[in-house]
Amino acid sequence: MAERHLRCDVAVVGAGPAGLSAAIAAAGQGARVVIIDAQPVAGGQVWRNDVRHGAPAAALQRREAAAAAGTLLLSRCEVVAAAGGRLLINGDGGATTLDYDAIVLASGARELLLPFPGWTLPGVTGAGGAQALAKQGAPLQGRRVLLAGSGPLLLASAHTLKQHGAHVVGIHEQASRAQVHAFAASLWRWPAKALQAARLRAALVGVPYRLGSHVLRALGEHQVQAVELQRGASRETIECDQLACGFGLVPNIEVAQLLSCELQPEGRHAAVKVDEFQCTSRADVFAAGEACGIGGVDCATVEGHIAGLAAAGAPDAARRYFPRRQRARHFAALLRAHFALGEPVRQLADRDTLVCRCEDVRLADLAGKHDARAIKLHTRCGMGPCQGRICGPALAEIAHLPRMGLRPPVFPVPLNVLAALQPSMPADPSPGVVK
Secondary structure, X not given: OOOEEEEEEEEEEOOOHHHHHHHHHHHHOOOOEEEEOOOOOOOOOOOOOEOOXXXXXXXXXXXXXXXXXXXXXXXXXXXEEEEOOEEEEEEOOEEEEEEEEEEEEOOOEEEOOOOOOOOOOOOEEEHHHHXXXXXXXXXXXXXXXXXXXXXXXXXXXXXXXXXXXXXXXXXXXXXXXXXXXXXXXXXXXXXHHHXXXXXXXXXXXXXXXXXXXXXXXXXXXXXXXXXXXEEOOEEEEEEOOEEEEEOOEEEOOHHXXXXXXXXXXXXXEEEEOOOOOOEOOOOOEEEOHXXXXXXXXXXXXXHHHHHHHHHOOOHHHHHOOXXXXXXXXXXXXXXXXXXXXXXXXXXXXXXXXXXXXXXXEXXXXXXXXOOHHHHHHHHOOOOOOOOOXXXXXXHHHHHOOXXXXXXXXXXXXXXXXXXXXXXXXXXXXXXXXXX
């Protein structure tokens, strides 16, 4: 199929809460907006369509508002290269180039998966992955599911799984009782959050919720059959059919890297650095939501509004959202502090534990290698289909290894799209661009 060319005033990468908010705000200022998203329907991970319960009201409202504002959604599409005000996009129809005056990166985040003995057994997933599978219709009726890790995602995932017929045998939160109770005691400043938490706990009545408890290993021959857990000074083994682990999220910064945007530390990872108008180190590039640091749906929506308005040349309108952003980021910082991963969770992998599933690399294979280049040259870790998206953040957590580099194309692409890369992309002296 022939390559197609598009032009817009504001391009938005990602159609989650941040991306939809940015698109609506920019289009409201008269900008021609194109949204690029990998999913078939807008909403992102947090507003993913549920085959049984539909989409949340907030998602439906923003989808309708974006469509009414005249935005163009390129669904099932991914940005694979970027340079000189142009994106190369791969989708079902082949290659598309998109020229823009300004761009908003609302690329969201992915799950942080930490390796431990047995984590590659069938039936072991991320907590967010388990939730996504449930919403997409995976058979869960009567299936015994155990959730372990840290943070409110465990409760949200458990609720979804229970709605779809799973038997949730327990939620094991690695944060201590003191940490969780201190967090709960601070929620009076966020009444809506307190109500949301109370509703989740009520929906999960009867489900054991253990604090100061974390997974040690998954047990089973051909699939997970049980989980061994550390709870205080004692250990226990619980039988289950599925283990869903939620250790946190990692910002998706690949497109920002392609555009040579400055990054800043996000714990042991990196996020896009922005100013008060969500503008990056490049004047035509803005970022919002999880790409700027994990903050949840409230941060994403308000930062999306600010970024969209600023990208469309309406900074005064954007200023009105500054107080809401400050409040949302304050809550995110509180959440991060009280549910920070403890060192025992980071040190679950033993010498024989696979740390790179794509290339079958064990932790012992990395001995004596202290940088990404040496690791790739000697083990191929980070060079498989995931391109370091899983093993890279995991190694940053468990071994303090530096973040792996990036080269386009960002995602695996068909040869016809790869062939379109060289003639389609303008020259750009920025690092990370194919020459």
